[in-house]
Amino acid sequence: MKSVIIDIGGCDYPQKMIAGAVNAAKAFPAYNIVVVGDEQTIKAAVGDKAPVNLVIEHASDVITNYDVPTRAIRQKPDSSLVKAIGLLNSSDDYIGMISGGSTGAVLTGATLLVGRIKGVLRPVLAPFMPTAVDGKLVCIADSGATVDPKPEYLAQYAVMAEKYVRALLGIEKPRIALLSNGTEDDKGDARTKAVHELLKQLPIDFAGNMEARDALTGDYDIIIADGFSGNVLLKAVEGTAKMVMGQVKKAMFSSFKSKIGALLMKKSLYSLKSKLDYHAYGGAAFLGVKKLVVKTHGSSNEISTKASVANIIKMHENHILEDIKAEMETERAAVSVAVPDGE
Amino acid sequence: MKSVIIDIGGCDYPQKMIAGAVNAAKAFPAYNIVVVGDEQTIKAAVGDKAPVNLVIEHASDVITNYDVPTRAIRQKPDSSLVKAIGLLNSSDDYIGMISGGSTGAVLTGATLLVGRIKGVLRPVLAPFMPTAVDGKLVCIADSGATVDPKPEYLAQYAVMAEKYVRALLGIEKPRIALLSNGTEDDKGDARTKAVHELLKQLPIDFAGNMEARDALTGDYDIIIADGFSGNVLLKAVEGTAKMVMGQVKKAMFSSFKSKIGALLMKKSLYSLKSKLDYHAYGGAAFLGVKKLVVKTHGSSNEISTKASVANIIKMHENHILEDIKAEMETERAAVSVAVPDGE
Incomplete structure (x- = not known):
């Protein structure tokens, strides 16, 4: 039986992720959902009603945000993350x-x-954001995996993200734009200009440069960015949406009249809030490694955990890894990069 | 009589900028407001009621967004911009x-x-954004003037922006943060890490690295960024605020009940909208050149034009240029940069 692994170590609300795992197990009875973490915590959260396809794998240790990643990976073999990856690699x-x-x-x-998949220079962290167009999402690649990338990396991000969006959202030819400080072809820092030239050569639907203010218009399916400015974009959007919604809430309670108004608008605003809620879309795929890996938000809840499982199953069923593997052979030629294997 | 120049060439709504000039002339009777642009357009917009301190300077040409800046500056001597700068330099x-x-x-x-002011490596474009804290603004330096800056440039941005925020907002020791992809000291691309080290050495209130999601919390007065990611931050905030407010509006009209609610909340939401309106804060100062230059939004209206005039007068009265000139001598030593004069 095929299995999806959920590492609950180091997240903010393990109980919520476990609840999401239970929901996922019920929603996808054809798959095992393997929860890796402290056995007691998991058992206590699951209770008596564990679905038969929910499997618990005990891990006695955890990697935290205070650990140095490269060191922790080597020195904490009993951590839930290293155990989860071990399982993932095992079969x-x-x-x-x-x-x-x-x-x-x-x-x-x-x-x-x-x-990494052979030929992949750097994997890319690709989350989705909701846009102004109902039901339409936009993918950012990269949102922070590599902060000083070479232009060739970004060309590969476009190729991988295209397959990702196709597999997950069913968009055959996603519209891909390059994050810059202006829409003109010659706008951008030196790297962005070089990436622009590479993307023009690829057989993708390349919309050219875009500005951050148009990220959420729904005009684009994929935004290509270096990890540093992609991270700025993602977090600026998150922070601003939160700030504005907070201000709206404050405005709602600023007078007696507005409070009554707010009461009447409750349902509409609630549906807007869930629309803007990143939890609904699941975590960010880490594309370019040999298996499907999804990094969910530290504050993941039952909704985002289940959504992430659903995404992994969909990517698997749509053979995204095989697609990327096959493409990497041809794509390497297209972006004209000489890459030593295993670089 | 001291004068403030307003170049209306190339903006989206000349009439609105002219209306702003009239308002500014009335609000600041001790100053001349010199409007540079097509005489007929200005006269028609001003009508018979021109304040005595509003001066019209005719310019027969205009530089547009389609012109190549360096070429246009040389080849369009009759453009409103080149004429305005000529005036500015004349006295x-x-x-x-x-x-x-x-x-x-x-x-x-x-x-x-x-x-440039002697010692200034690169001028910096520094706009303000409203934050979640009532009445509190945050300044981004740089928001796009230089896309591939050296670390030393950013250290100077901090010094200039500090004087700017002090002169304009009266904050004696502004809290300064460095835009990065994480709050830890070692987060960031190579440039950001180098800038972090330089900022630590400066006699400023340096809060360390910050993430884009905290840009609007009101915790910081100044955000230091390279022009590329600073531009991404500014435009992502603008675009997201616009998108979320648009969604709120949509939610308000989604049902009969919510429409009634919206009616009751109208006043509160309107005051929120004006709070988030960047027009209220005037344009972005271009710090580091020998005179006070403010770039306002292409879609500037009467409010932002008048606010920009008010900012220039305040900066002038608080001697910001003299402050920057004096500091550049000492600051050059502090950031340990050997800069050939006139570089």
Whole structure:
């Protein structure tokens, strides 16, 4: 039986992730859901009503945000993350894993212990954001895995993210834009200009440069960025959405009249809040490693955990890894990069 | 009589900027407000009721967003921008200028024709954003003037922005953070890490690295960034605020009940909208050149134009240029940069 692994170590609310695991087990009876973490915690959270396809794997240790990722991966073999990756590597039956732990540790662990697909220069961390267009999402690649990337890395991000969006959202030819400080072709720092030239050569639907203010218009399916500015984009969007919604809430309670108004608008605003809620879309895929790895938010809850499991199953069923593997052979030629194997 | 120059060439709504100039002339009777642009357009907009301290300077040409800045500055001597800069340079009575035209042209014109203050490596474009804390603003330096800056440039941005925020907001020791992809000291791309070390050595209130999600918390007065990611931050905030407010509006009209609610909340939401409106804070100062130059949004209206004039007058009265000039001598030593004069 194929299995999806959930590492609950290092996340903010293990109980919520476990609840998500239970929901996922019920929703996907054809798969095992393997929860890795402290056995007592998991058992206590699951109670008596564990679905038969929920499997518990005990891990006595945990990697935290205070650990140095490269060191922790080597020195904490009993951590839930290293155990989860060990399981993932042990058999093809384990199709993928989810972790809500330290981003640095998850990416380092996946890169070093799972390993990159042959030809992939750097894996890419690709989360989704909701847009102004109902039901439409936009993917950022990269949102922070590599902060000083070479232009060729970003060209590969485009190729991998295209397959990702196709597999997950069913968009055959996703519209891909390059994050820059202006829409003109010659805008950008030196790296962005070089990436622009590479993306023009690829057989993708390349929309050219875009500005951060248009990230959520719904005009683009994928935004290509270096990990540093992609991270700025993602977090600026999160922070601003939270700030504005907070201000709206404050405005709602600023007078007696507005309180009555707020009461009447409750349902509509609640549905907006869930629309803007990143939990609904699951975590960020870490594309370019040999297995499906999804990094969920540290504050993941039952909704995002279940959504991440659903995403892994969908990616698996749509053969995204095989697609990336096959493409990497041809794509390497297209972006004209001479890459020593195993670089 | 001291004068403030307003270049209306290349902006989206000249009429609105002219209305702002009229308001500014009325609000600051001790200053001349000199409007540079097409005489007919200005006269038609001003009508018969021009305040005596509103001066019209005709310019027959205009630099647009389609012009190449460096070329346009040289080849369009009759453009409103080049004429405005010419005036600004002609006498100390012209204390500063505002332009709503092409950002590239304004910054290029100011850098080449006004010239940098001795010791300044690169001028910095520093706009304000509203935060979650009522009445509190945060300044981004740089928001896009230089996309591939050396670390030393950013150290100087901090010094100049400190004086700017002090002069304009009266904050004696502004809290300064460095935009990065994590709060830990070792987070960031190579440049950010180098900047972090330089900022630690400066006699400023340095809060360390910050993430884009905390840009609007009100915890910081100044955010130091390279022009590329600073531009991403600014535009992501603008775009997301606009998107979320648009969604709130949509939610308000989604049902009969919510429409009634919206009616009751109208006043509160309107006051929120004006709070989030960047027009209220005036344009972005271009710090490090020999005169006060403020780049306002292309879509500047009467509010932002008047606010920009008010900012220039306040900066002038608080001697910000003299402050920066004096500091540049000592600051150069502090950041340990050997800079050939006039580099």
